[in-house]
Amino acid sequence: MKDLDPAALDCLAALADDGHFERAARRLSITQSAVSQRLRTLEAQVGQLLVVRSRPLRLTEAGKVLLRFARQLQAMRADVALELGVGPDSGQRLPIAVNADSLATWVMPALDTVVQAGVSLELVVDDQNFTHDWLRQGAVLGCVSTVSEALRGCRVVLLGTMRYTAVASPAFIARWLPQGLDRGNFAQVPFLVFNRKDDMQTQWVSRAFGVRQPRLQESFVPSSEAYVRAALMGWGVGVVPLVQVSGLMANGDLVALRPDVELSVRLYWHQWRLGPHGAPPSERVALLDRIGDALVAGARAALGPPGRAQRS
Structure with a gap:
């Protein structure tokens, strides 16, 4: 498969977020026809339908696979921008899913230093038993969940109880x-x-x-x-x-x-591995690791020692 167009992948992510061509176009500051054209080009390139044109729009299974890739590209771009000191693209956010009780107690204090450093987050809220579904579908890059088993390509850490x-x-x-x-x-x-x-x-x-x-x-x-x-x-x-x-x-x-x-x-933090397969932590995307480390530290402070971390 040829290299995928990052702009087309951004369109796919915007469609997944907004569920509508017009709103996705506004998010990306392009025309609605441009969004449609980039999506058609991406679908032609992979040879599969990626979006079901319903109200709201929904992604096919192939679309969810590419959405995960699009999210990972966005995270790597944001990481590079922070390292260069230029700041992330306007409107670009790193989505993570958290449960409401954690959000109301320890998550925001835990993430404060990350946000104050210039990272833009999108916090998706769901029941702790369902946040993992958002990660599985590629809608988020990480999640706080009760699920202990890691998805392939992810790492998981026990946060605490x-x-x-x-x-x-x-x-x-x-x-x-x-x-x-x-x-x-x-x-x-x-x-x-x-x-x-x-x-x-x-x-x-x-x-x-x-x-x-x-x-x-x-x-x-x-x-x-x-x-x-x-x-x-x-x-x-x-x-x-x-x-x-x-x-x-x-x-x-x-x-x-x-x-x-x-x-x-028991709560766990899951995140996609964004570096090369099997890469050591120093070669992974530092930004997502910073978010994970901040959540682990925040959970430890609020909930007590998290116990032995689990990696996959």
Whole structure:
């Protein structure tokens, strides 16, 4: 296969990000017809359809393969630009996927020095069990995930363990749980749920009371910060990271319902290897390694020692 046109690969990445030819053209500061022409040229070069012209657009499996390559080229360009001191191209961002609870607690402090150094990031938020899918599809260059196994061409590092506990406000407890939360009343008590992918509440109830597939009264609050706020306001029982609410628990604003019952979620950092296959760290793309190193250090500071790192 002949060398692929970097400009055409940038078009493919913009189409994946924006899902529309017009928005991709605006992102790249070119005409819509130019985006279409570059895509057709790229498809002709590889002999496969890369984009399904639906609303929104979606990539074919071949398109996802080339998207991974496009992301890696963008990361290498950004790395070279920083080393030369010229700054990355306008509008170019390095996408990584993180779970909402990590974003609300330790991820932003961990990445602060990287961003302050001039790196532009795009943080994609999803459930920790699903961020790995973004990496697999080539939509991001790295992810924080509960998945421990590395994809081929990636490396994975254990970040640490995030511990969750069930909490409620004193007013909520006085109203709903004067005798405490138990096996006989949990089904009548409102529980807060992040979104329909979130099963932390059912996991916690199953562990606390030995009930398989418990049915709960659920209220959905799809923001980590708003979720804690809802618990403070007495909307329901929340299953939250201890690192996020330890201060509120110390002040008595939130109360652990069963301090002896915790859920432990092991988190891993995955990233594509962007240097030559088998290359030592010094020959890989330093920028993505800097992001990974910053996340490992930030997780260690917030969550405790991450344990033994795993590489592949």
